[in-house]
Amino acid sequence: MQIGNVTIENGLFLAPMAGATDRSFRRICRERGAEFTVSEMVSAKALCYEQKSTVFATRSKSAPLACVLARENPMAVQLFGHEPELMAEAARMIEACDYMGCKSEVPPVAIDINMGCPVNKVVANGEGSALMKDIPLAGKIIEAVVGAVKLPVTVKMRAGWDADHINAVELARVAEAAGASALFVHCRTRQQMYAPGVNPEVVRQVKESVRIPVVGNGDIYTPEDALRMMQTTGCDGVMIGRGALGNPWIFAQTAALLRGEGYELPTINERFDTAMEQIHEMVQHKGMRVGMAEAKKHAAWYVRDVRYAALTRDRIMQAETPEDIRAVYDELMAMQKQAEA
Numbered sequence: 001m002q003i004g005n006v007t008i009e010n011g012l013f014l015a016p017m018a019g020a021t022d023r024s025f026r027r028i029c030r031e032r033g034a035e036f037t038v039s040e041m042v043s044a045k046a047l048c049y050e051q052k053s054t055v056f057a058t059r060s061k062s063a064p065l066a067c068v069l070a071r072e073n074p075m076a077v078q079l080f081g082h083e084p085e086l087m088a089e090a091a092r093m094i095e096a097c098d099y100m101g102c103k104s105e106v107p108p109v110a111i112d113i114n115m116g117c118p119v120n121k122v123v124a125n126g127e128g129s130a131l132m133k134d135i136p137l138a139g140k141i142i143e144a145v146v147g148a149v150k151l152p153v154t155v156k157m158r159a160g161w162d163a164d165h166i167n168a169v170e171l172a173r174v175a176e177a178a179g180a181s182a183l184f185v186h187c188r189t190r191q192q193m194y195a196p197g198v199n200p201e202v203v204r205q206v207k208e209s210v211r212i213p214v215v216g217n218g219d220i221y222t223p224e225d226a227l228r229m230m231q232t233t234g235c236d237g238v239m240i241g242r243g244a245l246g247n248p249w250i251f252a253q254t255a256a257l258l259r260g261e262g263y264e265l266p267t268i269n270e271r272f273d274t275a276m277e278q279i280h281e282m283v284q285h286k287g288m289r290v291g292m293a294e295a296k297k298h299a300a301w302y303v304r305d306v307r308y309a310a311l312t313r314d315r316i317m318q319a320e321t322p323e324d325i326r327a328v329y330d331e332l333m334a335m336q337k338q339a340e341a
């Protein structure tokens with residue numbers, strides 16, 4: 001499939017996840033088969049307002065989220081907001097790499113618009129999935145962003161607001177007419193938040209309703225899930241979120257399955273080494289305190305289904321340095337060896 005002039009051969013996308021898909025994890029996934037990544041969501045309003053003051057801009061929390069390194073492309077920077085003009089202004093800044101508080105080396109290859117976030121704080125402002133309740137405004141936002149930049153614009157949406165208002169097809173048509181280049185469809189309603197139970201039929205209906213590429217998202221935890229999403233809906237690609245946390249190998253495994261080949265599971269050694277590589281990089285980027293606070297979640301995800309891992313969860317959560325995590329992993333290794341002996 002194509003987004004603008006970027007070809008995404010296998011259609012394998014890493015989903016944006018605030019607090020999880022930072023630069024380090026995106027790199028880890030890219031090196032293991034994810035072909036396209038999306039930044040954590042960035043508030044258009046915060047990005048624009050902070051730039052009006054050198055002090056705020058240099059301490060901005062939004063600007064680093066929008067930062068793109070040359071080796072990261074193809075990636076999209078995702079914006080959320082409800083004001084078409086501010087969304088357009090933020091998109092222009094990102095395209096031009098023209099803002100303080102971040103050293104973007106290059107622009108992303110696309111701007112993505114968040115119309116799926118279910119969080120109360122966001123929805124209360126009429127943003128994220130609340131836009132699915134106001135399709136005319138959603139259309140104006142997409143039009144404004146498309147008009148502001150040369151980059152392709154993508155839209156990430158849900159199935160609808162609730163079970164009585166499944167309107168992804170309506171939003172998809174409006175998005176296409178407004179100039180969107182691709183759609184990411186998380187096939188749950190806002191009311192469902194992240195509860196189990198997805199509705200891939202909505203992805204199929206959206207795919208049938210528009211000509212632009214449609215990427216299916218929701219509850220893909222195995223390569224077989226990914227293949228099923230593609231086969232049952234006809235979608236052009238899949239976007240994987242929680243299924244990639246602690247398991248970035250899912251992308252290469254899915255690519256192998258798509259080629260009709262088998263795939264291998266990572267060894268425990270490989271898991272621990274990958275986790276440590278990511279944790280060290282996070283600490284390097286964000287400093288020990290913030291880096292470790294975020295890295296601990298990843299450290300636990302990497303051992304989710306390893307034998308005896310439950311016994312070490314508390315120690316992982318109390319770790320203060322990468323070495324503390326390595327010590328827990330070494331102990332887990334020793335426990336595996338002892339159990340096998």
Ligand SMILES: Cc1cc2nc3c(=O)[nH]c(=O)nc-3n(C[C@H](O)[C@H](O)[C@H](O)COP(=O)(O)O)c2cc1C
Pocket residue numbers: 015016017018019020039040041078114115116117156186194217218219220239240241242243
């Ligand atoms: C912790 C977390 C943070 C998320 N942050 C974002 C975000 O910033 N932007 C967005 O569009 N979706 C966000 N999502 C939604 C995911 O991109 C994805 O649509 C959702 O998790 C369903 O896919 P999955 O079942 O593969 O996880 C987030 C999800 C989680 C679990």
